[in-house]
Amino acid sequence: MAHTDEKADVLKVVGWIEERLAENIALEDAARLVAVSKYHFHRVFHAHIGMPFAEYVRQRRLANAAGELVVTDRRILDIAFDYAFESQAAFARAFKRTYRMSPGQYRRFFGTFMDKGRNQSEEDTDMKQTEQASGPNGWVLAGSDPGDYDIGTDVTTAHRGRASGRLQSRSEQAQGFATMMQSFRAELYRGRRYELSAFIRNEEVASWCGLWMRVDGKNEDMLQFDNMADRPISGSGGWSKYSVVLDVPEESESISFGVLLAGAGKVWIDSVRFEEVSLNVPSTNMEEPVVLPDRPINLDFEDIAGPPEL
Incomplete structure (x- = not known):
């Protein structure tokens, strides 16, 4: 042949x-x-x-399942059975090996990931995936449509040193979003403010891309978040420095960060820094804090909003 x-x-x-x-x-x-x-x-x-035939099929099923976890509210058990896993436990083990978090954690994490400053309904959920790439050491590919994207190390393009990280769509028809990311425990960083900075280069980004960071508490409750949705990067551009600044509260359990790409295009990231900064450096947190009143109010329900009586 x-x-x-x-x-x-x-x-x-x-x-x-x-x-x-x-x-x-x-x-x-x-x-x-x-x-x-x-x-x-x-x-x-x-x-x-x-990769072997069976591994390819498994990775494709996991990529499709990951998309369904983000864009549907179907039971994890039903998704597992749909993609030929013998049990929810078997699906969870395979999923965690690939995405480094459980299916439930993945759903909670990325279910609100693109909501800040963007309407999730704008994301088309067509599944047009092929093989899923393995990423640079320490980084994983995730998102609503991870099979529509590739990540890797690029030794031909770097801001400094010998290589950069690359996230790109597999076709011009890519409509979801993906991220090259990593997560770590928050114990060493609690009670301080941190800046995540990186140099980013973008090429033919049809929708937008950006740097992001998220701080979670117990049960994956989001405490702090910024994905640059209010200052998106689009089109093509050379190496430029971007940053996000978040506090790490005392109740924090994990910190995650990375670069995201919505729609088609290609983005490189290099010279990433995660450093403590002074409280004088403004936070870019997009997660609005819940402000409680000092005391109970309107207990007789007579405080009715509206025009004053004549």
Whole structure:
């Protein structure tokens, strides 16, 4: 089989897989589709896609499931069964290995991720994913449509040093959002104010991109958040420094940050810094604090808003 024929066969099977992610998918059936032995096709598929057939199917199912967790309120158990996991526990284990958080945590985290300053309904949830890339050490790919995006290390483009991190859409039709991110415990940083800064370069960003940081308390309650939705980066631009500044309250449990990309385009990030700053540096927190009154009010319900009586 010529190389071009092999590639065509692999792409044919990739399309076939996309139509059957909620069904039983066997290597034997895929090989039969292109009229070769399953052993030969397994080798060819691995060579062209970069991972074994079964792992590719698993990653595609997880990517679709991740999207459903964010944009629907379906039960996690139903999503697990739809994507051929034998139990919710098996789905949760596989999901956590890939996304470094449980399905429930992922839903809570990204369910409100794009709401600050943007309408979530603007995000089209079409699933047009192929393989999911592995990221730079310490960073993971997540979001509403992670399968529509790639992350990686780019040794051809850097702000300083030898490499930068890259997040890009797989096609010009990408409509959701994705982020290259990391999370860590908050114990060492409680009670202080921190600035996350980085140099960002963007290319043909159709919607917007930006730096973001989030501080969570117990039960993944969001305490502080900024995703630059009120000062978005779009189009194309050279390396420029951006920053977000948040407080880390004493009740904080975790800190997460990264770079996000909504829609199509490409963004690079380099020279990332996470540093304590003085309280004189203004916070960019977008999470409005809840201000409680000092005492009970309007206990007789006579304080009625409206025009004064004549």
